[in-house]
Amino acid sequence: MRGESAARLGAVLEGAVQRMADASLREARLHAEYLMAEIAGCDRGGLYTRRDDTLTKSRIEKFEAMVQRRLNREPLQHILKSQPFHDVTIEVTPDVLIPRPETEALVEHALRQLPRGECRVADLGTGSGCIAIALAHARPSWRIDAIDRSEVALDIARRNAKKNGVADRIKWHLGDFSKPPAGWYGRFDAVISNPPYVRADDHKDLEPEVRDHEPYEALVSGPTGLEAFRVLSMIAHRSLKPSGRVLLEFGFGQDAAVARYFAEAGFGDIQIRPDLRGIPRVLDATRNGSAR
Numbered sequence: 001m002r003g004e005s006a007a008r009l010g011a012v013l014e015g016a017v018q019r020m021a022d023a024s025l026r027e028a029r030l031h032a033e034y035l036m037a038e039i040a041g042c043d044r045g046g047l048y049t050r051r052d053d054t055l056t057k058s059r060i061e062k063f064e065a066m067v068q069r070r071l072n073r074e075p076l077q078h079i080l081k082s083q084p085f086h087d088v089t090i091e092v093t094p095d096v097l098i099p100r101p102e103t104e105a106l107v108e109h110a111l112r113q114l115p116r117g118e119c120r121v122a123d124l125g126t127g128s129g130c131i132a133i134a135l136a137h138a139r140p141s142w143r144i145d146a147i148d149r150s151e152v153a154l155d156i157a158r159r160n161a162k163k164n165g166v167a168d169r170i171k172w173h174l175g176d177f178s179k180p181p182a183g184w185y186g187r188f189d190a191v192i193s194n195p196p197y198v199r200a201d202d203h204k205d206l207e208p209e210v211r212d213h214e215p216y217e218a219l220v221s222g223p224t225g226l227e228a229f230r231v232l233s234m235i236a237h238r239s240l241k242p243s244g245r246v247l248l249e250f251g252f253g254q255d256a257a258v259a260r261y262f263a264e265a266g267f268g269d270i271q272i273r274p275d276l277r278g279i280p281r282v283l284d285a286t287r288n289g290s291a292r
Helices: 009-022 028-040 044-049 057-071 076-080 101-113 130-138 151-163 200-205 227-239 255-264
Strands: 006-008 054-056 082-085 088-091 119-124 142-148 170-174 188-193 220-222 240-249 267-274 280-287
Touching: 006 009, 006 057, 009 028, 009 054, 009 057, 028 044, 028 057, 028 076, 054 057, 057 076, 076 082, 088 130, 088 151, 101 130, 101 188, 101 240, 101 267, 101 280, 119 130, 119 227, 130 142, 130 151, 130 170, 142 151, 151 170, 188 227, 200 220, 220 227, 227 240, 227 255, 227 267, 255 267, 255 280
Parallel strands: 119 142, 119 188, 142 170, 188 240
Antiparallel strands: 006 054, 082 088, 240 280, 267 280
16 A cells, blocks of 8 residues: 555555564554554544545555554554553653553552552652552552652653643652662652563563663663562662552562562562463562661
């Protein structure tokens, strides 16, 4: 359909699906439909009643440019500039991680397990702000402090908070979560985090959409992939009130090591929860004793 002055929406869409499938892109139809829905100004479901609509040359060219970006392995979310996450929509750029279903599982667990009333939460390594914003949106009585060392990421997070109507419930802090503000010690009911947990040697083997388009420092923890968890175990213990809880996401096969770090740091009632695919993904632990 490339080069046509006008064509039916359905024909243009099917041509894109075929090219993406021929390139062995996963979920070729789903992604092509999302791109076409953006062009058509409707949701994916609406495409099926508009297959006979005529697309102008300019719309076809815009759609084909988006398809080519996807064929070049640019993430769909970067092309669309956003990603639905829990009950909010998050702006994403190459400066922040794309929110994932595994992190939605972390948010869901926090909403189930933490008090529905007033709760003070720290989000360590907030990135796009997706965790803090989803929690604030679902629990208006919660107050959240979120920290990230990237000023660009914090700018994106602030925009996301404003767009989702929760800007007044979140305080943003520029800095490394290994050195949180002194006033944080013993202050929080819960600490939550999706830290870097990819091994440095594994980065080259990631899908091109991830390896070439998402920030290295938000993905890779170090040689073992576990470095951030040892730091988090100590910072979370210092930041939590007695009996406060830490909830965090970790990678495949890391559950035993992560649980050990938090036990050594003074946490008890350590639980490991699965993600939507049944893979161990979330640690939930309770702070014991006095701050270290």
